[in-house]
Each structure stands twice: as structure tokens, then as C-alpha cells.
Amino acid sequence: MKKGSFLLQKIKNGLLGAAILVTPYLAEAQRRPSNISSPEVLPDNSVIFRIKAPNATKAQVVGTWSRGFKPNEMVKKDSVFEVKVGPIQSDMYEYDIIVDGLPMLDPLNKTVTRDGAWIQSRLMVPGGLGDIIDVKPVPHGDLKAVWYDSPTVGTEQRRMFIYTPPGYDKSNKKYPVMYLLHGGGGDEEGWVSRGRANYILDNLIAAKKTEPMIVVITNGDVNNIGAPLDRPANLPKKDNTGIGAMAAGVFEKSLVKDVIPYIESNYRVIADADHRAVTGFSMGGFHTQNITNANPTMFKYIGVMSMGLWSAARNDPNFDKTAYIAQLKALQKANPKVYWIGMGTDDFLYKSCVELRKVYDEIGFKYIYRENIGNHDWNSWRLYLSEFTPLLFK
Amino acid sequence: MKKGSFLLQKIKNGLLGAAILVTPYLAEAQRRPSNISSPEVLPDNSVIFRIKAPNATKAQVVGTWSRGFKPNEMVKKDSVFEVKVGPIQSDMYEYDIIVDGLPMLDPLNKTVTRDGAWIQSRLMVPGGLGDIIDVKPVPHGDLKAVWYDSPTVGTEQRRMFIYTPPGYDKSNKKYPVMYLLHGGGGDEEGWVSRGRANYILDNLIAAKKTEPMIVVITNGDVNNIGAPLDRPANLPKKDNTGIGAMAAGVFEKSLVKDVIPYIESNYRVIADADHRAVTGFSMGGFHTQNITNANPTMFKYIGVMSMGLWSAARNDPNFDKTAYIAQLKALQKANPKVYWIGMGTDDFLYKSCVELRKVYDEIGFKYIYRENIGNHDWNSWRLYLSEFTPLLFK
Numbered sequence: 001m002k003k004g005s006f007l008l009q010k011i012k013n014g015l016l017g018a019a020i021l022v023t024p025y026l027a028e029a030q031r032r033p034s035n036i037s038s039p040e041v042l043p044d045n046s047v048i049f050r051i052k053a054p055n056a057t058k059a060q061v062v063g064t065w066s067r068g069f070k071p072n073e074m075v076k077k078d079s080v081f082e083v084k085v086g087p088i089q090s091d092m093y094e095y096d097i098i099v100d101g102l103p104m105l106d107p108l109n110k111t112v113t114r115d116g117a118w119i120q121s122r123l124m125v126p127g128g129l130g131d132i133i134d135v136k137p138v139p140h141g142d143l144k145a146v147w148y149d150s151p152t153v154g155t156e157q158r159r160m161f162i163y164t165p166p167g168y169d170k171s172n173k174k175y176p177v178m179y180l181l182h183g184g185g186g187d188e189e190g191w192v193s194r195g196r197a198n199y200i201l202d203n204l205i206a207a208k209k210t211e212p213m214i215v216v217i218t219n220g221d222v223n224n225i226g227a228p229l230d231r232p233a234n235l236p237k238k239d240n241t242g243i244g245a246m247a248a249g250v251f252e253k254s255l256v257k258d259v260i261p262y263i264e265s266n267y268r269v270i271a272d273a274d275h276r277a278v279t280g281f282s283m284g285g286f287h288t289q290n291i292t293n294a295n296p297t298m299f300k301y302i303g304v305m306s307m308g309l310w311s312a313a314r315n316d317p318n319f320d321k322t323a324y325i326a327q328l329k330a331l332q333k334a335n336p337k338v339y340w341i342g343m344g345t346d347d348f349l350y351k352s353c354v355e356l357r358k359v360y361d362e363i364g365f366k367y368i369y370r371e372n373i374g375n376h377d378w379n380s381w382r383l384y385l386s387e388f389t390p391l392l393f394k
Numbered sequence: 395m396k397k398g399s400f401l402l403q404k405i406k407n408g409l410l411g412a413a414i415l416v417t418p419y420l421a422e423a424q425r426r427p428s429n430i431s432s433p434e435v436l437p438d439n440s441v442i443f444r445i446k447a448p449n450a451t452k453a454q455v456v457g458t459w460s461r462g463f464k465p466n467e468m469v470k471k472d473s474v475f476e477v478k479v480g481p482i483q484s485d486m487y488e489y490d491i492i493v494d495g496l497p498m499l500d501p502l503n504k505t506v507t508r509d510g511a512w513i514q515s516r517l518m519v520p521g522g523l524g525d526i527i528d529v530k531p532v533p534h535g536d537l538k539a540v541w542y543d544s545p546t547v548g549t550e551q552r553r554m555f556i557y558t559p560p561g562y563d564k565s566n567k568k569y570p571v572m573y574l575l576h577g578g579g580g581d582e583e584g585w586v587s588r589g590r591a592n593y594i595l596d597n598l599i600a601a602k603k604t605e606p607m608i609v610v611i612t613n614g615d616v617n618n619i620g621a622p623l624d625r626p627a628n629l630p631k632k633d634n635t636g637i638g639a640m641a642a643g644v645f646e647k648s649l650v651k652d653v654i655p656y657i658e659s660n661y662r663v664i665a666d667a668d669h670r671a672v673t674g675f676s677m678g679g680f681h682t683q684n685i686t687n688a689n690p691t692m693f694k695y696i697g698v699m700s701m702g703l704w705s706a707a708r709n710d711p712n713f714d715k716t717a718y719i720a721q722l723k724a725l726q727k728a729n730p731k732v733y734w735i736g737m738g739t740d741d742f743l744y745k746s747c748v749e750l751r752k753v754y755d756e757i758g759f760k761y762i763y764r765e766n767i768g769n770h771d772w773n774s775w776r777l778y779l780s781e782f783t784p785l786l787f788k
Contacts, residue, residue: 054495055495055496056496099493102493102498104496110513110622111622112513113623114504119506126627126628135624135626136626137550139551140541141541142539144536144537144539145536145537146536147533157534159534166541225529229505229507231529232530232531233518266563
């Protein structure tokens with residue numbers, strides 16, 4: 001039985017798995033040589049990156065561990081480029097390898113995350129914040145991609161993620177809810193793919209730092225029903241018009257009129273302000289401000305990440321500071337239990353946040369201000385989530 | 395208010411979304427020039443691919459639309475390479491752009507899918523099968539990533555996806571269940587990312603071709619609790635040992651002992667053989683054979699995709715053809731309503747499937763045989779899913 005022996009040999013060599021997946025036009029060995037790996041995290045949290053690129057003359061690695069996004073030059077030996085970076089502080093990072101000027105994924109790394117048009121390789125460095133972000137042997141909540149009717153936005157169903165905490169399906173308990181919003185250019189996938197919200201919650205709940213809660217991760221881009229793979233292909237491109245629509249106030253209304261009622265009628269939630277939180281970064285911080293300013297008694301827990309006084313900064317002829325302050329005073333009167341602001345020292349919106357705090361301080365509006373050494377990026381937003389959620393529902 | 399005007403200008407220009415996401419080390423314009431797009435699907439289903447690569451001397455595009463995986467040479471004009479391919483038959487495809495010998499994603503394409511270590515750009519060509527695979531304005535089922543206890547495999551929770559059909563949450567109806575298995579080297583993400591099982595089901599259910607059903611998408615690699623982003627980072631590499639563990643019979647037992655009881659106690663299902671289906675491709679076809687041979691009365695609907703007589707082909711000294719035939723006869727006696735085999739003409743397992751059918755024919759075991767002009771790839775598996783599910787539960 002010749003063919004049998006051939007297959008047996010392949011199984012014995014552990015090659016059949018590879019063979020089954022091989023796209024014949026490129027030998028597996030050429031694409032992902034089995035004798036090199038990347039990234040390799042060393043015990044001291046230095047990281048070695050490698051790429052096989054026989055024809056290239058120059059390769060660099062650049063990632064979010066470098067505050068200035070300084071590329072590290074890789075050194076070529078035979079056909080493999082290599083560089084050792086760090087030690088790097090424990091966290092999750094996004095990176096590219098740049099080969100002769102062209103950024104690409106690390107072909108040896110199976111973990112790839114996406115936010116908006118940014119699709120990059122993922123690096124996890126253990127021992128600190130990285131461990132809060134990673135998948136750990138703790139009970140895991142479930143994560144459901146749900147389609148809901150959103151008449152406020154349009155006729156088609158829209159997509160969002162719902163995290164239910166460990167044990168949700170096995171109890172009759174009712175839970176508090178946090179609404180978690182993304183930034184401009186993004187979609188509902190960001191807080192899952194890059195934000196790791198479900199694993200951060202799993203780990204903090206297991207450590208009894210964060211109360212078990214439902215987390216609702218929406219899509220704030222009313223131009224799109226879902227993330228790129230979850231909306232019709234070959235639609236006329238609308239991506240560049242996204243920001244206008246995202247800032248036009250429609251999403252905020254839909255959260256209040258469509259999303260919250262959906263959640264409160266389909267999940268076991270405690271449906272009052274004491275058990276509702278909302279937070280988001282960048283555009284999602286702007287959305288958070290708009291939602292809570294317009295609905296002051298709806299949320300007792302509010303988080304504004306990496307966003308300043310944007311509405312005012314737009315210098316809109318329709319912007320009415322008196323009305324804005326009046327809204328803020330109504331919110332102040334409703335007395336939120338936590339109003340939290342997170343801002344990175346290197347954030348391009350840093351100064352607008354100084355302006356925001358000035359307005360708040362003007363009327364004695366209370367907030368917690370957390371400033372980190374960081375940028376307008378996911379390293380800040382994951383950190384903020386890990387610090388904001390322990391303050392909720394206590 | 396200078397800063398305000400600056401922001402206003404950015405908003406007006408539609409640039410703030412981009413600015414918010416910019417990783418400063420590479421200008422957005424360099425990475426994804428806004429004046430070119432890729433892939434561009436023309437009305438006749440030709441497709442233009444473009445990449446800006448000023449330093450490169452050679453670029454090609456290669457994808458699963460080409461039976462022989464023949465690369466198409468791109469032509470450089472100024473700093474942009476371009477090629478027009480096709481017309482291409484309506485379907486979904488995976489592709490790379492190869493720049494100076496190095497395969498990379500299409501940087502202008504936000505849709506990227508993964509199976510195992512293969513991470514590639516996605517192309518959707520409309521008008522036929524592509525429309526069955528795409529997101530359409532029909533009611534959508536929900537898709538839940540669930541963690542379940544699997545004592546048969548180990549102590550940690552394992553991850554799987556559960557598709558519930560449109561309307562599941564709003565009815566008290568009980569549904570039939572299909573268990574959907576992946577191939578060697580893959581994981582539970584494959585049938586979602588590349589297989590598009592949820593959208594294929596949405597579209598076929600809306601067209602009343604397929605009965606509404608629950609679909610359970612498992613992880614058949616007992617070495618891993620979940621897909622790469624959904625398992626601990628920085629574990630010692632075990633990928634190359636995967637195939638041995640995947641073929642050792644543990645997963646099959648866990649499906650019967652852990653997965654099915656979980657589904658039948660947590661979801662509204664019709665818990666009998668007439669309302670249970672199982673199917674999978676490649677390694678998942680082998681798993682399907684093992685599960686149904688060992689549990690002949692459990693499933694009335696069985697699909698074997700891109701797999702032949704593998705157990706026999708292993709030429710295992712422990713392989714006992716008499717026992718195998720005895721199992722098959724028990725299955726024959728249980729009288730499955732549909733036993734379906736799909737095989738591509740170009741599949742490297744084609745001949746082993748001829749052997750499988752010989753054994754089945756020897757004892758008069760009834761099956762439906764579907765041969766397509768195709769390879770051992772997702773184009774075949776999506777096609778099979780679209781043809782297999784309409785046969786179920788009728």
C-alpha cells in the first residue's frame with residue numbers, strides 16, 4: 001500500500017497538517033522557514049525579531065513599544081534579518097517589519113490585530129500589564145456578535161459585541177452594564193481585536209478587582225453596519241466620509257434609543273443609572289461626552305479616554321458655550337459616582353483636554369484625572385480600561 | 395481659537411479619523427496613498443490590484459482564483475505596481491502580493507482572513523457563489539464565542555463558536571444542530587474567518603433553501619484551547635506536534651462527551667439523531683468519519699469534505715479492516731438520511747477518496763458523491779457547505 005505509507009510517513013513527520021494547508025504556489029519552507037521563529041520573547045523580556053528576506057537589502061522592525069516609533073535596524077546574515085530589542089516593558093504591542101521601505105506583517109507570527117485600516121502583528125510581553133491583557137487559566141466570559149435593529153441609524157441590522165461575564169449562563173443574577181466605544185476610523189472589532197476587553201475583564205473579575213458586568217461594544221460609525229469582513233463587500237468606498245457622520249450625533253442617539261433598550265430587554269441587567277457605565281476613547285470619548293451631557297441621569301459611571309473639549313474646539317458657529325455649561329450643570333446635579341478622564345502625555349489631543357478640564361473646573365464639576373506617559377494609542381486605552389473598570393459599580 | 399480652527403479644518407477635510415489612528419512613524423500617505431485603491435472589482439468581474447512600492451523592482455499578485463496558483467506580474471508605473479486580472483468567477487478568494495519575492499498583505503485592503511498560519515487578503519467577486527458568501531441585507535444570526543469545560547481534553551476551558559439562526563432569541567422554538575469541523579493546522583476561527591459559515595447560513599436560510607439551525611464550530615486541535623489570539627501568548631511552540639494529537643482520537647471523544655452535552659443543555663435544540671448533523675473538511679472529514687463510525691446512531695446527516703480513507707491509508711499495524719467494515723455496517727444499519735462526500739478534482743487526497751468509496755461500495759453503503767473542479771481549499775469547502783446544508787433536516 002504505497003500511498004498509505006506515503007501518508008503514514010507524512011503523519012510521522014508531522015507534516016500532513018502543513019501539507020493540508022499548503023497553497024502550492026509558495027513552498028511552506030520559503031514562506032515560513034521552520035528553523036527560525038519570530039518574535040522570540042527572552043526571559044528578561046528582550047525580544048528577537050527575525051524575517052527571511054533573501055532579496056532585500058534593508059529591514060527594520062518598528063512597534064508601539066517605542067515612544068517615538070523609532071525603527072530598529074535588523075542585521076542580515078545569509079538570508080535572514082534579525083534584531084534584538086529591549087528589554088520591553090510588559091504590555092501588548094503592535095508592530096510591522098519594514099522591508100526595503102514597505103511595512104508588512106511578521107510572517108512568522110500568527111497573531112495579527114486590526115483597528116480601522118491598521119492590520120499589524122501582535123507582540124505580548126509578560127509579567128505586568130501584559131498578564132492582565134493575556135488569556136489566562138481563569139474562567140472566561142462569552143463574547144457574542146449580535147445583530148440588532150437600529151431604526152435611528154437606518155433600516156439594516158447593525159452589529160455589536162456583547163461580553164457576558166463567567167457564570168452568566170448558569171445563574172439568574174442580574175448584572176450591571178458598561179457601554180464601550182471606539183475611536184474615529186474604527187469599528188466594533190477594535191475593543192476585541194486590539195483592546196482585548198473580554199480578556200482584561202476575565203482577568204480583573206477573576207482577581208476580584210472588577211465587578212462582574214456585561215460589556216457592550218458598539219460600532220460608532222453610522223456609515224457602516226459592521227467591521228470590514230462583516231459588511232457587504234464591494235460597496236462604494238465611504239471610509240473617508242466616516243468622520244463627519246461619526247461626529248454628527250446620530251450614533252449617540254442610537255445608543256440611547258436602540259442599543260440600551262435592546263440590551264435591557266434581551267439580557268439580565270440591572271436597568272438603572274447606578275448600574276450603567278459608558279466609556280470610550282478619542283471619538284468614543286467625544287461620543288461619551290455627548291451621550292452623558294444630553295442624558296445626565298442615565299449613567300452614574302462615565303469614562304473619557306484620550307479626548308478633550310472637542311465640541312468647543314470645532315469652533316462651530318452653532319456651538320453655544322452657555323448651553324454646553326447648562327448641560328454640564330445638569331450632569332453635575334445628577335451627581336455621577338465616577339467621572340474619569342484619562343490622557344497620555346504624548347497625545348496630540350493633550351491640550352484640548354487641558355481646555356476640557358478648565359471648563360469642568362470653572363463650574364466645579366468633579367472628575368478623576370489620570371495622566372499616563374503615553375500616546376494616543378491602544379497601550380493607553382488598554383491601561384485605562386484596566387484602571388477604569390475596577391472603579392465601577394461599587 | 396486657533397486650535398479649534400485647526401481641528402475644524404481637519405474634520406472638514408475628513409482627515410481627523412486618519413489622524414486619530416496614525417502611527418506617526420509612517421505617514422498615512424506613504425502607507426496607504428488615498429489616490430489608489432486595491433482591489434478594484436470592475437463591472438465585468440475583472441479585478442485591478444495595485445500597490446505602491448517605490449523601492450521594489452518586481453511585484454506579483456497570486457490568489458486562489460488561479461487553479462495552478464499562477465502569479466500575475468504587476469507593471470510598475472512611477473512608484474505604483476498594477477495589474478488587471480480576470481474576469482474572475484464569482485466567489486471569495488485569498489491572495490498575496492509578492493514584492494521582490496516576499497509575500498505580503500495588500501496594504502489597501504482592510505479585509506484579511508486567517509486559517510492556521512495563513513493570513514491573507516480577501517477578495518470578494520459578486521454575482522454568483524460570492525453573493526451566498528457575502529453579507530447581504532437579510533436577517534443575520536448571532537455568533538457567540540463560548541468557553542466550555544472539556545474534561546476529555548484537559549482541565550482548561552476550551553473555545554468554540556455557536557451560530558444561532560435569525561429569530562432564535564425571540565422564539566421558544568427548538569432547533570436542529572450541525573457540528574462543523576475544521577482541517578489540520580486550523581482552529582475554531584477557520585469556518586468563521588475563511589469559511590463564512592454564519593453568512594452562508596444567513597443567506598441560505600433567508601432564501602428558504604436551508605432550514606434554520608444552530609451551527610457549532612469547534613476547535614479540533616486538542617493541543618490548543620483556542621485560536622492564536624485566544625490562547626496564552628508565549629507558550630512553548632507546539633504547532634508542529636498538532637497533527638499527531640489531532641489524529642489521536644481525543645477530539646472525537648470530546649465532541650461526543652463534552653460538546654454535544656453542553657449544546658443540548660444550554661441551547662434550545664431537538665436532541666435526537668434526526669436533528670443532528672456533522673461535517674468537516676480534511677482532518678475534520680477524518681474526525682467526522684471517526685465520530686460517526688464510533689457512534690452510528692448519533693447523527694442522521696453526515697458530510698465528509700475533501701477527505702478519503704485515511705485511517706486505512708495510515709497502514710497502521712493496529713488498523714483492522716474487519717473492525718472498520720463492522721463499524722460501517724452498524725452505521726449502514728442506523729440508516730443515515732444523508733451521507734455526503736465532496737471532493738475536488740485537483741485535491742491531493744483525491745485518490746484516497748477513490749479508495750474510501752471502494753470500501754463503501756463493497757458493502758453497498760449509500761452516499762451522495764459530489765465532485766467539483768477544485769482544490770483542497772476554502773473555495774471547495776464554502777461551496778460544499780452551500781450545497782450540503784440545503785439537504786439537512788428535511
